[in-house]
Amino acid sequence: MNKTQIQDFAKRITGTQSAPANERVKAVVDRMLLDLFVLIEDMDVTPEEFWSACNYVTELGKSNEVGLLVPGLGIEHFLDLRQDEKERAAGMEVGGTPRTIEGPLYVAGAPVSQGEARLDDGTDDGEILLMGGRVLDTRGNPVPGAKVEVWHANTRGNYSVFDQSQSPFNLRRTIVTDCEGCYRFRSVMPSGYSCPPDGPTQTLLTLLGRHGHRPAHIHFFVSAPGFRTLTTQINIKDDPHTHDDFAFATRDGLIPDVVHHTDPAVLRDMGVDRPFATIAFDFTLPHAVEGLTNAVVERARASAA
Numbered sequence: 170m171n172k173t174q175i176q177d178f179a180k181r182i183t184g185t186q187s188a189p190a191n192e193r194v195k196a197v198v199d200r201m202l203l204d205l206f207v208l209i210e211d212m213d214v215t216p217e218e219f220w221s222a223c224n225y226v227t228e229l230g231k232s233n234e235v236g237l238l239v240p241g242l243g244i245e246h247f248l249d250l251r252q253d254e255k256e257r258a259a260g261m262e263v264g265g266t267p268r269t270i271e272g273p274l275y276v277a278g279a280p281v282s283q284g285e286a287r288l289d290d291g292t293d294d295g296e297i298l299l300m301g302g303r304v305l306d307t308r309g310n311p312v313p314g315a316k317v318e319v320w321h322a323n324t325r326g327n328y329s330v331f332d333q334s335q336s337p338f339n340l341r342r343t344i345v346t347d348c349e350g351c352y353r354f355r356s357v358m359p360s361g362y363s364c365p366p367d368g369p370t371q372t373l374l375t376l377l378g379r380h381g382h383r384p385a386h387i388h389f390f391v392s393a394p395g396f397r398t399l400t401t402q403i404n405i406k407d408d409p410h411t412h413d414d415f416a417f418a419t420r421d422g423l424i425p426d427v428v429h430h431t432d433p434a435v436l437r438d439m440g441v442d443r444p445f446a447t448i449a450f451d452f453t454l455p456h457a458v459e460g461l462t463n464a465v466v467e468r469a470r471a472s473a474a
């Protein structure tokens with residue numbers, strides 16, 4: 170079919186309407202259909218290939234892996250880049266900590282602590298991690314009372330709630346910064362992880378000649394009244410996948426130094442019984458800008474229930 174014939178056919182479909190439509194949904198679906206028809210024509214997609222793709226989408230939904238494939242195809246990072254651009258165009262203050270993808274593993278309702286928290290339940294004997302810093306505005310002033318929501322995987326690369334072998338909300342906390350904008354926590358060093366090897370995300374990645382590995386990282390939402398909420402992650406430096414993340418989440422400014430401590434005298438001073446690592450990291454929040462989305466993106470999320 171030539172382009173005119175395709176456009177005429179698409180119009181026949183998209184022009185079919187007998188009741189009021191949601192104009193936004195209709196506009197997006199109309200465009201998507203036209204683009205799909207053009208793609209099928211241009212790439213001579215066979216019926217077998219098309220139905221195979223339909224079956225794939227079905228399996229993706231059944232496996233609850235949509236939230237995994239989206240970052241894997243770079244779409245979540247693309248949305249981040251667009252939001253960065255919108256904020257620049259709207260004149261939002263520069264110098265804030267870079268945002269990066271949320272991923273699909275946040276769970277609301279983690280215990281709240283003032284100033285500091287211990288994230289692990291003591292059952293994971295991995296390297297102890299002590300992390301802390303301040304929440305600041307773009308002029309370097311501390312932001313007291315900011316909420317630092319933190320969640321990360323255990324040493325096996327698994328998240329509580331999704332991994333039922335962990336205690337509820339293990340490695341998940343909300344820490345409210347103190348009067349100097351400080352937060353700190355004790356936890357265990359997370360490991361990187363991979364897409365389920367037999368799942369549909371990895372199936373497609375393999376067809377694309379790609380791996381499905383993520384470097385070790387720690388997720389954060391950082392929020393305070395009057396500021397644009399930050400969704401971000403820090404990467405654990407020296408992980409082999411830090412610059413080869415299947416989810417494209419690594420960004421400059423999000424790879425703090427990690428100091429590993431093994432000296433028995435230092436361990437004794439810290440009151441710990443095994444080697445530990447320290448990370449210092451400040452979060453910088455720009456002030457909110459009217460007319461922009463300043464909160465965490467609205468999306469369906471897992472719950473602990």
Ligand SMILES: [Fe+2]
Nearest residue numbers: 272274386388
């Ligand atoms: Fe993660």
